[in-house]
Amino acid sequence: xxxxLLFRADPYLQAADARVLAHTPEGGIVLDRSVFYPTxxxxxxxxxxxxxxxxxxxIATAVKVDGGLVALVPAEPAALPPVGGPVGQTLxxxxxxxxxxxxxxLHLLSVVIPLPVTGGQIGAERGRRDFDMPDxxxxxxxxxxxxxxxxxRDLKVTESWITDADLLANPxxxxxxxxxxxxxxxRVRLVRIGEAAGQVDLQPCGGTHVLRTAEIxxxxxxxxxxxxxxxxxxxxxxxx
Numbered sequence: 001x002x003x004x005l006l007f008r009a010d011p012y013l014q015a016a017d018a019r020v021l022a023h024t025p026e027g028g029i030v031l032d033r034s035v036f037y038p039t040x041x042x043x044x045x046x047x048x049x050x051x052x053x054x055x056x057x058x059i060a061t062a063v064k065v066d067g068g069l070v071a072l073v074p075a076e077p078a079a080l081p082p083v084g085g086p087v088g089q090t091l092x093x094x095x096x097x098x099x100x101x102x103x104x105x106l107h108l109l110s111v112v113i114p115l116p117v118t119g120g121q122i123g124a125e126r127g128r129r130d131f132d133m134p135d136x137x138x139x140x141x142x143x144x145x146x147x148x149x150x151x152x153r154d155l156k157v158t159e160s161w162i163t164d165a166d167l168l169a170n171p172x173x174x175x176x177x178x179x180x181x182x183x184x185x186x187r188v189r190l191v192r193i194g195e196a197a198g199q200v201d202l203q204p205c206g207g208t209h210v211l212r213t214a215e216i217x218x219x220x221x222x223x224x225x226x227x228x229x230x231x232x233x234x235x236x237x238x239x240x
Contacts, residue, residue, distance in 0.1 A: 002068035004033035007046075011100060011208040015090045020083050021069070028063065028071030029080055035091055036062035038070045042120040043099055043207045045073070048091040052081040059089075095124045096208070098238060101216045102127040104157060104209045105147070105236055107193060108216075111201050112146040113137070118231050122207070126222075126237040133232040136224050144221040147236075154214035155194040161187045 001021065006013055018031040029050065036059065039045035045061035050072065058075040065071045072089075074080070081087045103122050106129050110117055119130035137143055162170075164187065191209060193201040210216060218239035225233040 001032075003031060003070040005070070006033050006035045007037050007208055012211075014093045015088065018087055018089055020081050020085055020087060022083055023080055024065060024071050026073075027077070027080070028065070028073050029059075029087075030065060030069050030071045031087070031089065034062065034070045034072070035089055036070065036072055037096070037099075037208055038062040038064045040064060041205065041207050043103055043122045046091055046096050046099075047075075048089065050081060050087050050089055052085060052087045055079060055081060057081075097210075098124040100208045100210050101238060102236070103207050104193070104213065105151070105216045105219050105238075107191065107201050107203065107205070107209075108147055108150045108213065109234065109236060110203075111150060111193075112143055113234065119233075126235060128233050128235045130227060130231050130233045132230050134230050136226075136232060140221055140224065144219070147219055147221065150200060151213045151216045151219065153194075153198075154212050155198065155200065157209050157211055157213065158192050158195070160190050160192065162190060163187055 006016055013035050016033060016035050018033045020029060021032050022030040024030060036046040036048065037043065039061060045063055047061060048059050050057050050059060057078050057080070059072045060075040061073045063071055063073060099122055106120060106122065106127050109129055113131055116132040117129055118132055121128050188204050189206055190202055191205040192199060193213065220237045220239050222235040222237060227233045
């Protein structure tokens with residue numbers, strides 16, 4: 001018994017019916033299928049609403065549960081939908097879509113700053129990536145223009161899958177230094193930006209992304225902070 005990840009097949013799906021499989025001891029609601037992305041990979045879990053006959057509840061976030069399940073976490077204590085019963089789930093789409101834009105922009109940031117990644121975080125307004133960067137960049141404005149030039153090319157964002165063994169045989173696909181992509185399921189998802197000779201990025205990722213880079217909109221690069229002897233944190237913000 002696992003949760004079908006509807007956001008994986010269609011990250012633009014905003015609502016769907018589901019059935020309640022269980023309640024967690026902490027009060028989470030486990031569904032048989034989910035449009036809610038669960039917290040992971042630096043991307044926050046989605047928020048939104050659940051509704052059923054005679055009830056409605058706000059969802060603050062979603063988390064992974066052992067066994068390939070996703071649990072929705074209510075925003076406040078309230079009556080839960082009954083186990084076995086049907087529910088309708090609806091995303092806070094505005095928040096999710098901004099996560100998708102920021103996440104895709106961070107992939108492109110690692111193109112204009114081709115250094116090992118040591119960490120990252122995604123938000124609805126801004127995001128950051130930490131790099132193994134001994135010296136700060138000399139021209140932040142030039143980096144920002146390079147990033148926005150990639151975005152404006154309106155590159156297609158697609159996915160493909162490889163086996164765990166293929167990933168281990170191609171370690172250069174992994175940009176993160178300290179964290180390997182989730183493995184053990186037999187296959188790993190790759191996110192590709194650009195096609196054929198126009199490909200600019202390919203890396204393992206389980207998060208949600210826009211379909212074309214132009215959807216990101218203009219990005220502003222903020223201050224670059226030193227975080228340790230070699231690490232530097234680069235922050236980006238959606239200009240709108």
